[in-house]
Amino acid sequence: MKNVVVVGGGFAGVWSAAGVVRAAREAGSAGEELRVTLISGGDDLVVRPRLYEDTPESMRVSLDRILGPIGVHRLTATVTGIDTRARTVRAVERAGGELTLSYDKLVLATGSQLVRPDFPGAQNVFDIDTMPTAAALDHHLRRLPGRSPSEGRYTAVVVGAGFTGLEIATGLGSRLPTIADAQGAGEDVRVVLVERADVLGPELGPGPRARIEAAVEKLQIERRTGRTVASTSPEAVTLSDGEVIPAATVVWTAGMAASPLTSQVPGERDRLGRLSVDAYLRVTGVPDVYAAGDTAAAPVEEGHSTLQSCQHALPMGKFAGHNVAADLLGTDRLSFAPDPYTTTLDLGPDDAVSTQGWDRAVQLTGQKAKLLKQDINTLWIYPPVDDAEQLLAQAGRFSNL
Numbered sequence: 001m002k003n004v005v006v007v008g009g010g011f012a013g014v015w016s017a018a019g020v021v022r023a024a025r026e027a028g029s030a031g032e033e034l035r036v037t038l039i040s041g042g043d044d045l046v047v048r049p050r051l052y053e054d055t056p057e058s059m060r061v062s063l064d065r066i067l068g069p070i071g072v073h074r075l076t077a078t079v080t081g082i083d084t085r086a087r088t089v090r091a092v093e094r095a096g097g098e099l100t101l102s103y104d105k106l107v108l109a110t111g112s113q114l115v116r117p118d119f120p121g122a123q124n125v126f127d128i129d130t131m132p133t134a135a136a137l138d139h140h141l142r143r144l145p146g147r148s149p150s151e152g153r154y155t156a157v158v159v160g161a162g163f164t165g166l167e168i169a170t171g172l173g174s175r176l177p178t179i180a181d182a183q184g185a186g187e188d189v190r191v192v193l194v195e196r197a198d199v200l201g202p203e204l205g206p207g208p209r210a211r212i213e214a215a216v217e218k219l220q221i222e223r224r225t226g227r228t229v230a231s232t233s234p235e236a237v238t239l240s241d242g243e244v245i246p247a248a249t250v251v252w253t254a255g256m257a258a259s260p261l262t263s264q265v266p267g268e269r270d271r272l273g274r275l276s277v278d279a280y281l282r283v284t285g286v287p288d289v290y291a292a293g294d295t296a297a298a299p300v301e302e303g304h305s306t307l308q309s310c311q312h313a314l315p316m317g318k319f320a321g322h323n324v325a326a327d328l329l330g331t332d333r334l335s336f337a338p339d340p341y342t343t344t345l346d347l348g349p350d351d352a353v354s355t356q357g358w359d360r361a362v363q364l365t366g367q368k369a370k371l372l373k374q375d376i377n378t379l380w381i382y383p384p385v386d387d388a389e390q391l392l393a394q395a396g397r398f399s400n401l
Contacts (some may be wrong), residue, residue, distance in 0.1 A: 002034050002328045005089055005101055007079050007261065009040025009063050011310050012293025015381055016107040018395040019321020025392065027329050034328060037073045037101065039091055044048040046131050046163035047067070048111075049310050050377050052346070055177060056134035060175040061385060069388035070383060075099075082106070082264035084286055105288055105324045108261060108275070109317060110310050112294035115255035117159075121232035125159075125252045128168055137251065140177065141388040143184050144248065150235065152246030154180045154188045157237045159229050159279065160254030162203055163345060166212060168251055169193045170348035172358050173219030192222045192245055194237075196254070201345075207360035207371045208353045209344065215347035220367055228254075256308055258295050265289055270297045272308070279335040281320040290324055298336050310381050312338055316318035318398050344373045 006017045017038045024031030044060035051059060064259050076093055077091035077099065087279045089101045112128035116122065126137040147153055154176055169191055176189045192202070193216065200223065216223065229250075230238045237245045254386040258273035267283040268276040274297040275283045281298060283289045293313035298306045306312040326333040342363075344354040354368035355362050364372060384390040 002104045003102060003326055004034060004036045004105050004328070006101040006105070006107045006109060007082075007089065008107075008111060008259075008293070008295075009038060009042060009045055009074075010109065010111045010293060010313065012111070012295075012320070012380070013038060013040065013107070013109035013390045014045055014063070015314055015317030015353055015395060016064055016290075016292050016321040017067055017072045017311065017323070018070060018345060018383075018391055019318045021072060021321075022392040023322045023325035023331070023373070027325070027331060030329055033326070034325060035073065036041040036071075037075060039075045039077050039079055039089070041076070041078045042131075043076060045383070047377075047381065048152040048254060049381065051131070051134035052164065052171050054138060054171075055060045055130060056128070056138055060131065061382065065385040066383050066391065071392060079110070079261060082108070082181050084265060084289055087288060088091055090250060095374045103288070105290065105328060107290045107292060107320050107324060108164070108259075108265060108283075108295050109292045109294055109313075109320075110164075110259035110261050110271070111254045111313075113258050113260075114252070114259050117229065117252055119231050121228060124232045124251045127252050128164065137249075140249065141172075141179060144179055147248065150246070150248070152190075152235060154185060155190040155192065155245065155247040156246055156249040156251065157192045157194060157229075157247045158251045158253060159194045160252065161193050161197075161200040161223075161225075162253065163201070163343075164191065165195070165251075165253035166216075167346045168253060169221055170215055170219055170346065170351075172251075173221050174349045184224070186353075189273065189372075190222065190247075191219070191321060192224060192247070194224045194227060194239065196226070196228045198226050200225070204343065204345070204355075205360045208343070208362055210353050211351075211353040211362065211365050212345070212347065215351045215353075219353075257295075258308075262291070262295050265291075270305070272297075274308075274327050280323045280333045281336055282323070286289075290320045292320040300336075300338055301340065303360055304341070306338070307341075313341070314381070315339070315398055318395055322397065337398070342371060344376055346370075346373050
């Protein structure tokens with residue numbers, strides 16, 4: 001029996017496990033020797049790209065309903081160590097028990113995490129990086145009408161005007177007025193977007209910027225560019241230039257890093273902590289370990305590397321799973337080849353912008369882009385449940401198109 005261990009229950013992990021099973025079944029009787037175990041700290045696939053929306057607790061899918069029908073063994077545990085020489089993984093189960101698993105091939109797909117701020121009052125800051133933190137923000141917003149009236153009760157300051165910051169800020173630009181209007185306080189709403197760079201969406205480039213700025217203007221979101229946060233309290237935010245903004249809500253979106261488990265693997269890393277992988281998604285210099293999703297920096301077209309996004313995590317998982325099985329079964333591996341890069345950014349209740357290519361040339365705006373974003377969020381990124389045949393068929397489609 002050959003043991004494949006997948007660490008991580010996000011998009012890359014789920015599709016890695018499914019990819020191994022699909023390739024093993026395609027190999028016939030030889031594939032019966034492969035046993036796939038997925039280790040995840042939770043019982044659900046969290047649909048992380050949707051955590052900027054309201055009711056984030058609903059943005060999840062049972063891992064057992066995805067992987068159970070294809071025979072993947074799932075362990076609810078937190079991985080604490082990886083020994084690549086001994087080819088073992090150490091983990092702590094939910095009940096506290098410790099276990100050690102041996103592997104023939106390992107896929108590290110534990111994603112990324114927000115880089116938390118360390119300024120004074122950082123404990124007052126919300127984020128939408130995980131299901132619990134997104135739910136905490138959602139509950140906080142819903143409780144605002146019950147708070148004592150104050151100048152900043154319905155003011156939200158969003159720190160970071162990148163992809164996540166823009167989506168949560170434009171979302172709050174419509175959510176907060178709805179909450180405040182229940183008490184006739186709609187005119188008290190303020191959303192302030194703080195960005196260290198001199199422009200909004202600096203990493204998105206100039207292509208979609210005009211549309212982003214128009215959406216921010218339409219929603220009356222205030223901008224503070226070229227600045228960052230110096231400190232916060234439960235009632236206010238102090239910016240780096242000394243401006244004090246009364247605010248009951250501060251959302252931090254600035255900065256991501258790969259899972260700390262990448263440090264357990266002796267490979268090269270980029271500035272985000274992502275492991276360098278080859279064309280087959282094997283960690284460079286560590287042949288029995290693969291990385292997929294936000295833990296890996298894989299080469300793509302035009303000399304670029306993958307981004308920390310589900311657009312790349314889904315196909316990376318599928319390719320990694322296929323290649324793990326191919327290595328063990330002696331069949332042909334596949335070079336990672338994702339779809340051409342695109343971006344679809346939500347800009348509030350009635351707007352979005354969709355771009356194509358690394359220069360992010362605008363392709364769609366307004367309702368057409370919004371409908372595309374809704375299809376991506378509610379249909380395309382969800383794996384099939386309770387259906388082995390459909391899941392394995394999708395695992396064999398390496399394109400998102």
